[in-house]
Amino acid sequence: MKFQKRSACMLGLLLIFACMAGYAVPARATAGEYSSMLRIPAPDRPGDADVVDEAPLRQAADGLRSPSPSSLVLGLLVACLVCVGCLGWNTVLQLRLRRWQRTEADLSGRLALKQALVDGIPYPVSIRTLDGRLLACNRNYLESLRMTREQARGTLLTDSDWVEGSKARLMHQQCLAVARGGTASFTDMAVRIGGQLLEIHHWVTPYRDRQGRVLGLMNGWIDITERERLARQLREAMRQADEANRAKSVFLATMSHEIRTPMNAVIGILELVLQRLAPEQRERASLEVAYEAAGSLQLLIGDILDVAKIESGHLTLTPERVRLRHVVESVRRMFEGLARQKGLRLVVELDDAPGRDVLIDPLRFKQVLSNLVSNAIKFTERGQVTIRLQERSLDEGRAIVRVDVEDSGIGIAPADQARLFQPFIQVAKGRTVQGGTGLGLAICRKLVDLMGGDVEMHSEPGKGTRVSLDLLLRQCGPKMPESGQDPLAASMEPSRRLHILIADDYPPNRVLLRQQLEFLGHRVAEAEDGQVALELWADERFEVLISDCNMPRLNGYQLARRIRIQERCERRAPILILGYTADAEPDEVQRCRDAGMDDCLFKPLGLETLRNYLATSFGRDAAQPRGLYDAAALSSLGGGRPERLRELLETLLGSNRQDLQRLAILLREGDRTRLAEHAHRIKGAARMIGARTLLEACEALEDACRRSGDGECLQAPGERLRLALEALQEELQEQLAGAAV
Template sequence: MSALPPTEAVYSRISVPLITAIIVALCWLLYWQTDELRGRQRWIEHSYEVKLEVEELDRSFRELEGVQRAIWLTGKTGNGLQDRASQLHVKLEEHELKLRQLVADNAAQGLLVEELSRLLDIRMSIMSRNADELAGLDEQDRTDRIMSGVLAANAVEGQLEKIRVSEQRLLDERAKGVADGNKRVLTLAFGGSLLAVFVMLLTVYRDRKNRQVRDRYLARLAEARDTALDAVQATSTFVATVSHEIRTPMNGVLGAADLLRQDTRLDRRQRELVETIHYSGEALLDLVNDILDLSKLQAGKMDFATEEFSLSHVLEESMALFADAAGRKQLELAHRIAPEVPHKLKGDPMRLRQVLLNLVGNAVKFTERGSVVVDVSCRGGDDNRLVLRFRVSDTGPGIPAEEQGRLFVPFGQVNAAINRRHSGTGLGLAISMEIVQRLGGTIGVESKPGTGATFWFTARFEDAGVMEKGAERLCGGGTLLLLEGRDLTAGTIEQHVLGWGMKVRIVADLKSLETLPEIPDLAVVLIGRVTDASWRELMARISTRRDARDIPRFLLSAPHEAPEEHEIAANGVQACLRFPFRPSDLYNLLADERPEPAAHKQQEGALPHARILLVEDNQINQRVFSRQLEMLGMDMIVRDDGQKGVDARIAGDIDLILMDCQLPTMDGFEATRRIRSWEAKTGALRVPIIAVTAHVMSGDAEACFQAGMDDYLPKPFDLVKLRRKLGQWLQRANETASEGPAWVKPAPPRTLDSQQLGECLTGNEELDHDLIGAALEETGRRHDEMTKAFHEANDRLWKAAAHQGVGTAATMGFAELAEHFRKAEMEKDGNQRELLLERLGALIEKTRQSLIVLGLLEGENPALLDR
């Protein structure tokens, strides 16, 4: 998130490139002017070279003229004068050639030099002719020749002067250009300096202003964060309160209904009314659970486990729950797993089952005829993580495209008339979408009105790497004769039976059965539904076949169509399978591994007689609990307050305590702590304490364990769940009693919330240390502010500092510290505030040491100091 408002961000995006462009343009102008100045300077140097050559040529010419005059005046060529004249002549030609090269780029100068060359040629030719005729000339002739030479020399000197004047004019112009260029460079440099100073001042000003804006923005952001945290906390508190207030009376409703269902004296109409109460109560409980699940998911508080599981078992268990509902509608209910999908996976089977239950439940609910099929295929993956695609297809009414967008919105429903007929909250798909996203996948729907619907989702799982066993070849690999006219059911059964190493022959009607030849290796007959005969007629025809003598015969029928046991036996049926088809039922029959009846399992292991202390303030729940415990053969003591519960534990012989958490005068947490303290001081036997509470939000169970309770039984619950919990703990208590009194230290309170703390860390050790250190310093400052507020009796400052301490500690996962800051914020009593201040100081140091032990904070490790 940007730390600047939009207008400031736009200014930054425009001003920075603009200033950069100006600076670049200024630098380019400076470079251009400097380069031009260097060019002008080179031309000045060139002019000086031209002037130098002119002077050298003039000096050589004058010296040559002097030598010539000396020769003419003396009339002699000796004394080396003629050699010197020859040398000067050569030198003169060299300077003339160089001067010609220097002015080659200037046409005007070139013309002047050309004229100079002509005059020099004339003078040189005269000198040469005079030298040849010198011996024959008298003195007067020589004088005349000297004077004519002077005139020619003057012409040369005049031409040289013209060249000097022309070059000087060029030099003056070039010098003026250099001076102007210097002025421009100085002007640009000065302007650039001013611009640099201006940019620097502007940058400092904007930076200061941006810091002020950023500080204000961050302050508003922190305020918005605190407001959001308060809103989340308020929402969580509201949801928890509503859940608690609904679950408490629901425990009485469902508990009473469950007890009445056990009463054999009820007539049919009374039993139907009880079933209606029980069904309605469970529907209301499902609504509460859906709201809680959605709240947990959106708050990121729902836990996801990673464990090994069998995909086929999860699918079968999920679909088995809807077998009766599908059977009543004669719906074909089947699942198919592609061969490439591993049998064993690692992931969260409970959350996968929750999604499947939502999707399959909706498909069965809205489909009146046809089928519901679940297909699972593999869509690749990486790093040993597979992407599985699940498709739940039905033959229901379908969903219009314009209404599909509301499917995954909480409380959003399509076709209100149908939903009123089938009931529902509209939360199931929203919860499924949240879970699927947490499983690393996506969810969607494909449907058209009148063609059914296909809900699909993907999820990521790890391959457990368990090798599949080879086919077991049930029944010796013989043939199963399947009499089934429903294509989907027949195909599903065939797929599974072939996987068990057997062969399958499918017959869709009685006529085909009558023409079917004998099957030499026929091992079993499975009778389903065909189009032109009843199962009795099919059994009669099978009985006449020679290959079916002494062959096991199984019947596949819906629960409401299942024949009586005596009729099954009379027609030669060995076992009856329920429709829709469940693969494990058939497998157990073929492998002769029939599962033990559920009724028998529920009767195993009678509960030992025990004296139970129930601490519960709700009178309805007291009566329900009393009746339930009476049916389980327990003696019971009831107390309606935490303090009375503590007194009852101290005064009497108690085997187990059922403790509600929300009680008047003293809550269940404090009562548990006092009981555990008394047991520790006196050496009394540690009695199991089970929390029976309507608090089911994230952290509620942990709070119970931190208080010293041993287990957690959320309301509402039925007799089976209560019996299971009592059996588990009464057995442990008996084993402990036989070994003598013992004190088991309760689990220490959780100092750090590792999940929340992990979400705040970046993975960079240095940054994480700084972040955690800053958070601890922040909690220390809040503690100092609270200390000051306590001494000044400033209630507003106390609450503000405590509230900010809650925000910092909770955000960083300092769980115990956040809880005590929260208690301090709500506390009004002065004595309690003083105690809380002392406790907060100790907790800050305890949190610091815990972080050092974990390596998340630098410092001396207390664990190492003990060595």
């Protein structure tokens, strides 16, 4: 508005000036006329000064008062041109003004938006010079430091009393370091701001121009107090959960051992009584019910332990070379009697093509298949149960294996099929629920998952059920021909009556084991702990020692080590030592072997298992002597010539001595790779001379080197190998002395 008024005033003045210009000069006057009219002669004498010729003056005044028409037109034309020019200029100025106003409004809006964005950041943010002085900040920064924008501008972090002094200096030094280095910095720290202890994540980043030069700094912090509190709570909760899980594992292991120990006595005594009772005796039926109930309780304990191990991630698979159709046939034989009792046919359908050996954990595969067959028989009243095995070879030595267990039973509703694979879930059969824990299918699915396979269920009520397993397995190469005799099909009676020492601190177990062994025709001596067993072994000659692993005074592992040391010192023939424990863990077998035992037996131990094991062990030993090496094999290597035999013995002694020295060095260094290579090299020589004890010690050390763990886990198998090497050294020296004579 002011601009418009100013323009109007200027326009009016221009018009007035233009009109006055029209009266200023007559149109017909020339330059000379104007000069003559205005010329005033100088006085020649004093009286002439008062006498002036007024005619020219009047003529000029008349010309001014009466302008000519042409001068008026010219003045008006000039005035119009000036007016039009002013109006045009005013319009241009108005357009520029509006453009400036729009630009100003746009810039103001953008600045307001940027400030709103910065103020909307929920944590303090500031922009600083390279020396750390504040240029701009957001509202949260001002609120955190209790300052106004004017107070904060140009300040350093150390200028505020609201931030703890030492931490303010640390934050300022962080800013200066970023200014020097041009690299962003991030730091977590605990700082007291305004009297409140906070945990913050402080950050400083440089900002640059288009050429990449650092112009200033941006810094701020994020309050992570709540996050850190939650993280501490999470860590504490995880620690408590781990402790609870360990406590649960310890509890389950302890309870398993404590329950299995008396259950071993119950099942074993019932089995002995049933063996001695005639089939027609009245008490036999009741005892059979008790025996079956005890077996069911034992299976229940095993299922609960399997679930606990799977959930804790401690269940590991042990793949072995297996012919799957043999496993399927063994499961068929296991359940054939149960199916016959219910009037069912148990059918096995195999591929026509001969299957190859595959790598799989046979125990867990058999557990899965047995559970599926057991369920199929349980829920089928008439018809048949079919086990179908199909194998299809792929490239690169792999095979797809499909196992179907199909029944003609009651079937399962679609809504119940998915639930059945959850723990402790059962489906009612009619109005009743079948016995069991409801853990079987849940364990099956998790075991199949561990094997890398899939399990599916297809069922219709009233039409039966089919459960399918799909596994991708690695095939094995051709196997060397064996003797053809299945160890479990060996003679059910040992070749002679054995003298057996048993050691167990639990009296019912000693009574049971003694009665079982006496029932099988052996002589038995008892010891209530490891120390008594060691004394009995020193006084008498035994062929077998069966020892509980956990006993007072001297446990089974310590007993085995003591015996092996004394055997070497006294040059006694090694006794067959068998561990006897309720801890049914795969690692327990290796632990027993590392202690010097030959194998491990698990409670409860049935008559059939005990008979087969003793028959197999001593049947094997008849063909392979239990000495430290095979003298016949060594003699054959010498070609039957005494001088060659002496030379071979001397070479073996020297090599054995070097192996002992190198073993001691590698055990001190704890080099797993070199230890495994050293054990493998010794194993080759041990196999040549038939040194079975040394061979097993090498394999144990190789296995320990492959397993994860600290160096302590190598000491026991390393000591076992050292003892085997020393024992072989002494026996070779005796052999060499005898050969020299």
